[in-house]
Amino acid sequence: MKVYLDYSATSFKKPNEVFKKIEEFYKSNNTSPGRGGYQLAIEAGKMVLSTRNQIKSLFNVGLKDHVIFTKNVTESLNIAIKGLVKKGDHVLITSIEHNSVYRVVEHLKEQGIIEYDIIQVNKDGTLPLDDFNKLFKVNTNLCIINHASNVSGHIMPVEEIGRICHRYNVKVIVDGAQSAGLLTIDFKELNCDVFCFTGHKYLMGPTGIGGFIVKDEISKKIETLIDGGTGSFSEESTMPTLLPDRFEAGTLNTIGIAGLNGALSYLLSKDTIDIILKEKELHDKLYEGIKDIPGINFYGDMLVFKLPVLSFNIKGLDSGELAGILDYQYGIMTRSGLHCSPLAHETFNSLNGSIRISIGHYTTNEEIEYVIEVLNKLGNYK
Ligand SMILES: Cc1ncc(COP(=O)(O)O)c(C=O)c1O
Structure with missing residues (x-):
């Protein structure tokens, strides 16, 4: 056995819908969306858009907010964290963060850009909120929380943390690597500014595809981490402000997006x-x-x-x-x-x-x- x-x-394994959608797209299309103006490329663009809309449905994302595709949650977290901090900022993380957060903030600290503190989670897996506001400093700009521990499965009170952080004008990034696809997530209710996900875990999609959901007003404050071609505003020497293009430099992983589309069709039917x-x-x-x-x-x-x-x-x-x-x-x-x-x-x-x-x-x-x-x-x- x-x-x-x-x-x-x-x-x-993955749901059959994943394999079917990948095969269908790769055999019948496989052109680059947002580049050529011919019909097949437009069809490819529609497939990508429909996947963004599936993410919006699954996570109840507001009409004005954005879904950006990346290669995994690690890339999403790097873009969001590095794009939001500025020199002299203080950042909060929890003591159950994955290295995809811990190493990022540690690196920023070593570079002399930020300082950070760790919110201690109890041994039983609960996060105490009583003294939470004592951790804020005048320069606290960002709080990053793992929605659910990949070591123990304990779920963090993200909504409550978000509420407190926003009271202090502190932005909130959620690492949804483990929760996406398992917990009922309502982006409008989560009280976070950026929700990062990966396609291959409980979202049941293939590897190599992930993304983040970002509030419209916050998206304007994120510096780009990766610059390059977007197929739009090519005459300009800097990245366009238009989303999702701003954070999607380079040819998209359409095969991964097609597979995720199949996985999301499956999940949305449950x-x-x-x-x-x-x-x-x-x-x-x-x-x-x-x-x-x-x-x-x-x-x-x-x-x-x-x-x-x-x-x-x-x-x-x-x-x-x-x-x-x-x-x-x-x-x-x-x-x-x-x-x-x-x-x-x-x-x-x-x-x-x-x-x-x-x-x-x-x-x-x-x-x-x-x-x-x-x-x-x-x-x-x-
Ligand atoms: C909580 C958490 N964050 C981030 C990651 C990184 O995921 P990925 O490798 O898909 O970027 C994982 C994967 O194990 C995780 O469990």
Whole structure:
């Protein structure tokens, strides 16, 4: 039996709609949108526009706000963070950020551009808001929050943080890598200025495509990170102010966009609440089935509503070794180590790493029962 439980890294398998749409577009069109004026290029442009509109529907994006395509959430975060800060700014991040935020702010700090502070998330996975406003300084310009931890699945109170930040005139960027496609996201209600997503995780699309949603008024304050051809305003020597062109220099990844279009058709035909509830049920079943293994230690409170991600260690078993045994001997694919988030491991006091099981769309009851059986066997006879 082969069991894939690394959905937080990327989703596998993908809905058939993804393959169908990629094949259809690549075989029948595959021209560059926004460049040539011939009919096929215009059709390609329509496919890209329809994908933007799907993102707008899924996340209830306002008519005036913008959807920009990038290659992944890492690129989106780099564009948004580097484009919004200026020399002398103070920035806030949380202690469960992925390296795609942590390394960016650390780099900006090393370059002498910003200083930053870390909002400490509790060991149980909650973010305390009581003293939140004490972290603001006169030069605080930006707060970046991971919507849901890729290590533990805990969900951050983004709406509330956004409300407080906006009271202090601080802009908010949300890293939606894990939440997009799983949580019901309403961009109008989220109280953030930029929401960054990646196509290949719970949005079920292919790799190489991601993006960000940006409020119209904030988009004007973001400096471009990548300059180049856009197929528009070619006579001008600087990037156009027109969106999405301003942040989409170079030929678009139309194959990725076509695949994402297929994935979004699939997701929009479902209720995301049903998806997460089914996955959470499997999460709870797995937790119940392994929680009594001697020496097992889970990271964060396991009894709250969160993403279907379990991070743990079993005393006496190295996480890397355990992941290897699970894969090579039992066909169970998990992830071990720091999951690109040393900050989160500091938060959970698991600096040696953990084993992470992330449940997804195609995980079945039988697979979870099998994993429970195998982990109990390994854990009880170590
Ligand atoms: C919270 C979070 N942010 C950012 C990323 C980076 O995603 P990508 O590699 O698609 O840019 C990940 C991926 O693991 C993640 O979990």
